[in-house]
Amino acid sequence: MHEFSIACEIFEQVMTTAKEHGATEVKHVTLQMGRLSHTNPEQLSFCFKVLSEESIAENADFIVEMIPPSLECECGYTGTVDEEKIRENCEFKSELLAYAAVMECPICGKPAQITGGRELIIKSIEIETEDQN
Ligand SMILES: [Zn+2]
Incomplete structure (x- = not known):
């Protein structure tokens, strides 16, 4: 295990x-x-x-x-995933998919890198x- x-x-x-x-x-x-x-x-x-x-x-x-999880974007933005949004995305079967859906930069909208x-x-x-x- x-x-x-x-x-x-x-x-x-x-x-x-x-x-x-x-x-x-x-x-x-x-x-x-x-x-x-x-x-x-x-x-x-x-x-x-x-x-x-x-x-x-x-x-x-x-x-x-x-x-x-923490995020980093090429525009310089760093932050953490908005957990409220994860809960709103409860139609996703898997928590990981829900995370994937919100992992975009809140500043420029591009997909951000997960760094943590x-x-x-x-x-x-x-x-x-x-x-x-
Ligand atoms: Zn950005």
């Missing part, structure tokens, strides 16, 4: 960071996930839960924030250390 290998990587990064800071417990892990990353956030959360069993991240809240939206970033990790107690 695609999500499991991603969850492994995230888990290792979280544990490495937590150990570097002398954590006794991991409280929150917040991820930012591009909408085009083809990753299921529920499955990812589930895999993370399984991996973190009996570790200091066992009770961590695993939060996934979805971020819209596939990323998966650990935004923040909240830990408990012995010093705080």
Whole structure:
């Protein structure tokens, strides 16, 4: 499963960071996930839960924030996809097709390049250390 290998990587990064800071417990892990990353956030959360069993991240809240794809146009425009428009385009069967339909530059109207939206970033990790107690 695609999500499991991603969850492994995230888990290792979280544990490495937590150990570097002398954590006794991991409280929150917040991820930012591009909408085009083809990753299921529920499955990812589930895999993370399984991996973190009996570790200091066992009770961590695993939060996934979805971020819209970013666009870049040859006219110099950069921005993100208008997510309101995506919702209006609900006649499209696939979310990706809906995105494709609105990926034109709002300034000049030409098709814009997708420059982001596939990323998966650990935004923040909240830990408990012995010093705080
Ligand atoms: Zn443009």
